Amino acid sequence: MKSVDAFASLFSFNDAYSLETAATRPLRTRIIVAAAVGILAAIVAAFLTHPIRFQGEWVGDIGPPIVGAKLFLDGESPYALLLREGAITLYPFTASVVLSPFLLIPPALWAPVFMGLTTGLLAFGIMTRGRPWQLLALLSPCFMTAMHSVQWSPALAAGLLLPFLLPLVVVKPQIGLALTFCGRWRPATIALAAGIVVLSIVLFPSWPLAWLSEGNLDLYAGSAPITILPGVVLLTAGWLFRTRRGRLLLLMSLVRQRYYYDQFLLFLIPRTARQMTVLLGTSWIGWFAAKILHPDDLAAGVQYEDVWVLVIMTLYLPALGIVWFNYWNDRLQSADPGGDRNRLRPTRRDRQAE
Numbered sequence: 001m002k003s004v005d006a007f008a009s010l011f012s013f014n015d016a017y018s019l020e021t022a023a024t025r026p027l028r029t030r031i032i033v034a035a036a037v038g039i040l041a042a043i044v045a046a047f048l049t050h051p052i053r054f055q056g057e058w059v060g061d062i063g064p065p066i067v068g069a070k071l072f073l074d075g076e077s078p079y080a081l082l083l084r085e086g087a088i089t090l091y092p093f094t095a096s097v098v099l100s101p102f103l104l105i106p107p108a109l110w111a112p113v114f115m116g117l118t119t120g121l122l123a124f125g126i127m128t129r130g131r132p133w134q135l136l137a138l139l140s141p142c143f144m145t146a147m148h149s150v151q152w153s154p155a156l157a158a159g160l161l162l163p164f165l166l167p168l169v170v171v172k173p174q175i176g177l178a179l180t181f182c183g184r185w186r187p188a189t190i191a192l193a194a195g196i197v198v199l200s201i202v203l204f205p206s207w208p209l210a211w212l213s214e215g216n217l218d219l220y221a222g223s224a225p226i227t228i229l230p231g232v233v234l235l236t237a238g239w240l241f242r243t244r245r246g247r248l249l250l251l252m253s254l255v256r257q258r259y260y261y262d263q264f265l266l267f268l269i270p271r272t273a274r275q276m277t278v279l280l281g282t283s284w285i286g287w288f289a290a291k292i293l294h295p296d297d298l299a300a301g302v303q304y305e306d307v308w309v310l311v312i313m314t315l316y317l318p319a320l321g322i323v324w325f326n327y328w329n330d331r332l333q334s335a336d337p338g339g340d341r342n343r344l345r346p347t348r349r350d351r352q353a354e
Contacts, residue, residue, distance in 0.1 A: 030127040037135065038120020041147065045115035050150050052088075057107040060150025062114050064088065065095035065171075066102045072204065073103075079214035089220040093207035094200045095171040111150045118155035125161030136276050137267035141287035142315075146261035153264040159183055160248075160268055167193035174222070175262055178251035182244055221303040222256035228305065231312045234320055245269045246323050249316075258303060259311045260287065266319045275322050279315070286314025 050060035054067055068078030068090070078096050102110050119138070126134045137143060137157075146153045152172050156179055159165035166183040169176025170193055183189075200207060211217075225231040234253035240246025245268075252265060260283075270276040290307040 025127060030124055033127050033132075033135075034120045034124035037123035037138070038116045041119035041138075042112040042116025045147060045150070046112040048111070048148055050111055050148065054107050057110070059107055059110045060114075060148075061152075062095075062099055062102070062110060062150050063107075065091045066099045066110060068093070069096040069100040070103055072096065077210060077214065078204070078207070079210055089217055090211070090215040091171060092173065092200075092211050092215075093204050094196055097196060097200045097203070098168065098171050114150060115147055115154075118152075118158065121162060121165065122154045122158040125158045125165075129161045131273075133273035133276060134268070134270075136273070136280060137264070140264065140267055140280055141283050142260045142262075142264035142267065145259075146264055149261055151261040151264075153261050157265050157268055160265070163189050164192075167196055169193065170196050174255045175252075175257060175265070177255055178248060178265070181251055182248045220256070222258045222262075223303065223308055224256050225253040225308075225312050225316050228308045228312060230309075231316065234312075234316055237320060237323060240323055240327055243323075243327070245271075245326070249319055249323055253316060259290075259307060263311065263315050266315055269319045269322055271322075271326050275325075279318050279322065282314040282318045286310040289314075 048058070050058035050063075052059055052061070052063045054063050059066070064081055065078075067081060071080055072078040072093075078093055079090055081090065102113070105113060123135060123138075126132065143154065145151075152168065153175070155165060155168055156172065156175055159168055159179055160183055163184045163186060166179065166185060166189045169179050169183075204210075226234050231253060234249065237246050237250040237253065241250060248265065249269060252263070257263070263283075267276070267279060270279055290304075290310050293306055293310075294302070294304055
């Protein structure tokens, strides 16, 4: 009976943070949860239809850089890539370097292995440095679209929890910029990130110029949220730049991105399960509204301004409200430590996270 109660407490909607900490969470439990989540993600990815095909298999967004690695090994330019779907914006050569081990497995396994591995690492990071209710982020439309497109956002989110994954910022520079200023960098992770870049240049010295000229960067249709009304109000997060969550929100609002998968990192902002539920609810309202407006094109990569307005209204502004609520709540708690017992009280771990 105690074991059942302990399991239920993992997902308790307790705003006072009575959940067990990672220090008391057994390594075996963390590994089992991460493995289960990763295997489930791999199974789902195996049955999904992804945007890009290679050799008759759906490979998603990671397909082009893997094929680029194959072209490079065959003596061709990694950007000499022709797709039946038409031209797309290609990744820097660093992505091909990181993904080159996938050439050892059949294309049919690329999407399942990638999504299983990155989602499993994210789950392990949550179980190690976060709280189990943060796994609810995997029920968001942002994760669902990342799964469909086989995107990097779950891996990049894992980097904020597991610092050894932070070097992955070099594969997706625009979102990586936000993580660069939010992650817990150490000399080893800085060296690894630099090593990936140096190795890519040693292998293909002219790749930056080739990427700029042949990577179809002009086709990238992403937008910076602050450039679309009412996104300008996100600049108020600058007042909270000294906190990791405020910094993450501000930087995410400044960099160009596409909906909905790139916004997955916003689900690291909630500090309680209740806040996570609010963000989940608003995000799904926005997604369904966008689906009604553009039923055929939402998953095709086409970017619409009216959908962007929904993304800001139902993802960014709720995240901004959560950040400001937590800021004022902490200030009130500091000013009146013996006040209302129902007030949200962050633990030392939460203050360190900030």
